[in-house]
Amino acid sequence: MDESAAVAPAVQSILAAARERQGNGERVSVEARSLEAAFERARVAGRTPVITEVKPTSPTTEGRRDDDPVDLAEAMVDGGAAALSVLTEPEHFGGSPETLRQVREAVDMPVLRKDFVLRERQLDTVGADVVLLIARFVDDLVALTAAAQERGFQVLIEAHTRAEVEAALEAGADVIGINNRDLAALEVDLGTFEQVAPAVPAGQTLIAESGLQTREDVTRMQAAGADGVLVGSAIMDGDVQENTRRLTGDTET
Numbered sequence: 641m642d643e644s645a646a647v648a649p650a651v652q653s654i655l656a657a658a659r660e661r662q663g664n665g666e667r668v669s670v671e672a673r674s675l676e677a678a679f680e681r682a683r684v685a686g687r688t689p690v691i692t693e694v695k696p697t698s699p700t701t702e703g704r705r706d707d708d709p710v711d712l713a714e715a716m717v718d719g720g721a722a723a724l725s726v727l728t729e730p731e732h733f734g735g736s737p738e739t740l741r742q743v744r745e746a747v748d749m750p751v752l753r754k755d756f757v758l759r760e761r762q763l764d765t766v767g768a769d770v771v772l773l774i775a776r777f778v779d780d781l782v783a784l785t786a787a788a789q790e791r792g793f794q795v796l797i798e799a800h801t802r803a804e805v806e807a808a809l810e811a812g813a814d815v816i817g818i819n820n821r822d823l824a825a826l827e828v829d830l831g832t833f834e835q836v837a838p839a840v841p842a843g844q845t846l847i848a849e850s851g852l853q854t855r856e857d858v859t860r861m862q863a864a865g866a867d868g869v870l871v872g873s874a875i876m877d878g879d880v881q882e883n884t885r886r887l888t889g890d891t892e893t
Contacts, residue, residue, distance in 0.1 A: 647776075648826045650732070655777060657731045658756035663764035664737075670792035672769040673750040675723055675815060676845055679868050682722035687888040688858055689722040689868035691752060691847065692875045694743060696727070696734030712880050713743045719884025725752040725870060728766060737766035744768065752796060752870075760787045770794045770815070775804040776823065785811040798849065800832065802839040809844070816840055817870065821850040830857060837865040858887050 647655075679689035694709050694716075713724055726743050727735030735755070744751045744767065753768035758777060763784075771793040778784050781797070788795045789812070796815040797808035800822065808816050818840075820832045828851035840846050848861035849870045861869055875883045 647823045650826065651823050654729065654732050654756055655758075658729070658758055658762075661762060661765075663761040664766075666764060668764045668767055668791050670767040670769065672792050672794050673748075675750045675752075675770055675794055675796075678722045678750050679845070682720070682868075682888070685720075685890070687720045687722070687890045688862065690720070690858070690884065690888045691723045691725050691868060691870040692716040692719075692721040692880075692884050693725040693754065693870065693872035694727065694735075694739065695725075695754075695872040695876055709739045710742050710746045712876075713747055715881040716875065716884050717747055717749065719881040720888040720890040721749070721884050722868060722888075723750040723752060723770075725754045725872070726768075728753055728755045740766050740768060750794075757784070760784060763788055763791055763793070768793065770796050772796050772798060772817075774798045775807050775811075776800065781807055781811040785813065789814075796847065799836065802836055805836060805839040809841070813844075815845045815847060817847040817849045819849045820852075830860060833861055833866065834864040840865070852887070855886055855889060858889070 682689040694712050726740040727733040728737050728740050729735050740753055750769035752770040754772050771788050775781055775797055785795050794814040796817050797813035798817045798819050799805045799808050800819050818833045818836050820830050821828045830851055833848045845867050847868050847870055848866040852858055852869055852871050853874045858869055871887055
């Protein structure tokens with residue numbers, strides 16, 4: 641399902657770099673911390689399940705944040721995050737496998753590996769609890785999903801359209817994420833989630849991704865069926881702990 645020719649130049653550059661990256665050679669095997677259980681703990685505590693993202697920079701943001709990633713992660717945990725996402729893409733997002741490794745060792749909640757994983761050998765880069773696969777860019781989504789699950793990863797398949805949701809379901813996704821950002825133009829529309837979410841069957845863990853800035857945005861996604869949300873820039877811009885608390889709706893953390 642590689643449609644790289646139809647996406648923004650910045651994304652084409654990311655994909656070109658991703659195709660060149662290899663794994664570490666040694667097969668990864670993980671005992672994953674349950675994302676679903678982490679979401680349930682957040683709900684019981686009265687918080688919206690929010691996956692907060694350690695993201696030093698990106699093609700859609702200005703500047704770079706160079707705080708210690710473990711300090712950022714711990715501030716997110718203190719703010720009530722249900723899980724963490726860590727960028728491992730180096731060229732465009734400033735991430736690294738080592739950053740993920742450090743963060744996962746420092747926290748006791750699920751950690752998502754956020755990257756452009758295109759082939760099986762790239763799974764053997766670093767252990768994580770959840771791995772992101774983007775339906776639009778993976779040629780054999782069924783095979784790559786199975787390969788990830790064989791290693792112990794929970795698989796979050798990202799979709800932007802109903803057709804991509806169907807592909808994610810057929811591949812056996814553990815979690816489906818609907819990205820509000822159109823990678824063809826890098827434009828964000830929260831209405832995307834509302835339009836695509838009805839294609840996801842009841843009982844399937846569903847996450848809203850991209851473009852969420854306010855507590856009102858979060859509750860809007862929940863009303864449309866999101867079990868949780870993934871937030872990067874709105875968390876990283878300013879006081880990480882306070883931003884996390886605000887978006888989870890937790891006033892007592």
